[in-house]
Amino acid sequence: LPPGPSGNVAGEFTNLTMPEVFEKWRRKYGRIFSFKLGTRIVIVLNDINATTDLLDKRGEIYSSRPRFVVSHEILSDGKRGLSAPYGEHWRKWRKLQHMGMNGKAALYYRDQQTLEAAFLLREMLASASGHEQALQRFVTSNVLGIAYGRRILDLKDEMVSFNYKSALEFQRASTPGKYIVETWPSLLWLPRPLQWFRPGLEVLEKIRDKDRETYMSYFNGVKQRSEAGIAKDCMATYSLSHGGNQGMTDVEVAYALSAPFSAGVDTTLSAIRWSLVAAICFPDVLKRIQAELDSVVGQDRMPTFDDERSLPFLGAFIKEVTRWRPVVPIGIPHATTKADVYDGYEIPKGATVFSNIDVLVKDPNLFDDPEAFNPSRFLTQHKPAGNWNGKVESGFTIPFGFGRRVCPGMHVALQSTFISMARIFWAFDVLPAAEGSSIDPTKTVNRGTTREPAPFQFRVRVRHPDVERIIEAESADADFRLKEWEY
Numbered sequence: 303l304p305p306g307p308s309g310n311v312a313g314e315f316t317n318l319t320m321p322e323v324f325e326k327w328r329r330k331y332g333r334i335f336s337f338k339l340g341t342r343i344v345i346v347l348n349d350i351n352a353t354t355d356l357l358d359k360r361g362e363i364y365s366s367r368p369r370f371v372v373s374h375e376i377l378s379d380g381k382r383g384l385s386a387p388y389g390e391h392w393r394k395w396r397k398l399q400h401m402g403m404n405g406k407a408a409l410y411y412r413d414q415q416t417l418e419a420a421f422l423l424r425e426m427l428a429s430a431s432g433h434e435q436a437l438q439r440f441v442t443s444n445v446l447g448i449a450y451g452r453r454i455l456d457l458k459d460e461m462v463s464f465n466y467k468s469a470l471e472f473q474r475a476s477t478p479g480k481y482i483v484e485t486w487p488s489l490l491w492l493p494r495p496l497q498w499f500r501p502g503l504e505v506l507e508k509i510r511d512k513d514r515e516t517y518m519s520y521f522n523g524v525k526q527r528s529e530a531g532i533a534k535d536c537m538a539t540y541s542l543s544h545g546g547n548q549g550m551t552d553v554e555v556a557y558a559l560s561a562p563f564s565a566g567v568d569t570t571l572s573a574i575r576w577s578l579v580a581a582i583c584f585p586d587v588l589k590r591i592q593a594e595l596d597s598v599v600g601q602d603r604m605p606t607f608d609d610e611r612s613l614p615f616l617g618a619f620i621k622e623v624t625r626w627r628p629v630v631p632i633g634i635p636h637a638t639t640k641a642d643v644y645d646g647y648e649i650p651k652g653a654t655v656f657s658n659i660d661v662l663v664k665d666p667n668l669f670d671d672p673e674a675f676n677p678s679r680f681l682t683q684h685k686p687a688g689n690w691n692g693k694v695e696s697g698f699t700i701p702f703g704f705g706r707r708v709c710p711g712m713h714v715a716l717q718s719t720f721i722s723m724a725r726i727f728w729a730f731d732v733l734p735a736a737e738g739s740s741i742d743p744t745k746t747v748n749r750g751t752t753r754e755p756a757p758f759q760f761r762v763r764v765r766h767p768d769v770e771r772i773i774e775a776e777s778a779d780a781d782f783r784l785k786e787w788e789y
């Protein structure tokens with residue numbers, strides 16, 4: 303096995319976060335290390351070549367997920383794709399995600415994203431600070447638009463509270479050490495009357511039934527709208543088109559439609575929050591973005607997606623934010639389906655494999671002065687960031703994971719980030735909450751697999767005299783046009 307700490311290391315994770323523990327061990331053991339957690343072998347890749355060699359090039363072996371007996375198999379009836387092992391069910395689920403969110407399909411959601419961004423500006427204009435709710439509503443509404451062609455007017459919407467509750471139950475059920483069957487799944491073979499741990503699982507089975515019923519009701523809602531010819535194109539309607547369900551049952555499709563919410567809200571929101579933190583901490587960068595916006599867009603209309611190609615510095619800024627503060631710092635673990643050998647090390651079948659994104663995006667071999675926040679690195683023609691082994695990457699996608707499991711929501715996430723940032727920076731100066739106060743960009747909060755800035759306050763200041771009038775006009779139009787997504 304690759305080198306690493308021996309013995310029971312579970313205690314290491316009580317005071318430090320997983321990315322922190324990984325960093326400590328990386329300094330000691332180097333580019334690939336391993337350790338044992340319970341009965342599992344965990345391998346951590348801290349190097350882009352090892353990551354691409356294994357997760358990309360040997361995708362046939364490295365594309366599964368670690369087994370989650372309680373949260374995936376029991377609570378989710380094995381139906382959630384994000385935690386599904388590599389195989390037939392995951393493949394069909396993945397095809398639907400791809401069909402609904404690939405680069406071309408993502409273009410369809412631009413209308414809603416643009417209108418929601420006008421709405422967002424109005425909400426931000428209305429409150430001097432404390433824009434958290436407005437940002438959260440913007441991201442959530444777009445994600446539900448992708449899944450169900452439905453928008454939300456506020457965060458109290460029942461669809462939002464249900465999805466949050468369901469995500470929380472999943473997280474709770476994944477807590478290490480909480481359920482004995484997680485460590486000893488063979489206990490589930492005992493005759494039921496002998497399963498002394500059963501009552502704990504029965505609670506989860508009740509939640510599972512309620513989840514299934516609710517997901518089905520959302521899917522059936524779109525079916526009815528589709529039959530009536532009033533559904534907006536979305537993943538649900540794609541699944542209803544000829545062969546669109548990939549041969550999945552209705553319940554499987556209904557579960558698949560829950561993925562954009564569970565994987566897309568916290569991640570996109572965190573990317574947007576980090577973009578604001580960067581704008582506040584690096585005012586010269588913000589000034590340069592605004593100069594670009596002023597010269598391309600001017601002051602008598604809001605930016606749109608049509609301006610994207612003419613705003614290379616804003617594009618570079620968004621890439622740099624995702625590099626500087628990756629929102630899924632150690633990725634989502636893969637797992638092997640076959641034993642393998644790499645660089646003289648044994649990688650056993652069933653091993654959990656992390657790629658340490660946090661380290662890859664700060665690799666000095668890939669990025670000059672990697673700790674610096676420097677969007678211009680993504681404008682250079684000669685040494686594109688992400689160029690390794692002489693291989694030029696057309697895009698920078700490290701923060702979105704690797705191989706067959708790479709984030710299928712990448713395009714919609716980048717679109718949401720682009721249109722919200724373009725419009726916010728066009729309309730407002732983004733400033734610390736109080737004159738002379740500052741934000742510390744090294745302070746972070748971990749939430750499951752995502753990492754976001756520690757809560758911060760900021761205020762916005764209108765940039766030019768016509769902003770309020772334009773926001774009012776555009777958001778009134780958005781109110782009207784967004785009705786197509788309201789039900």
Ligand code: HEM
Nearest residue numbers: 384562565566569570573630634702703704707709711715
């Ligand atoms: C800035 C925003 C986002 C980031 C940085 C991000 C990052 C990631 C990463 C690192 C993974 C794991 C990939 C791997 O296993 O190697 C992932 C998986 C996934 N993401 Fe995203 N994501 C973002 C937004 C979204 C959005 C908006 C959606 C959907 C609307 C989404 C849907 C998914 C799904 C369904 C998976 C699981 C894929 C699978 O297991 O096959 N993500 N994402």
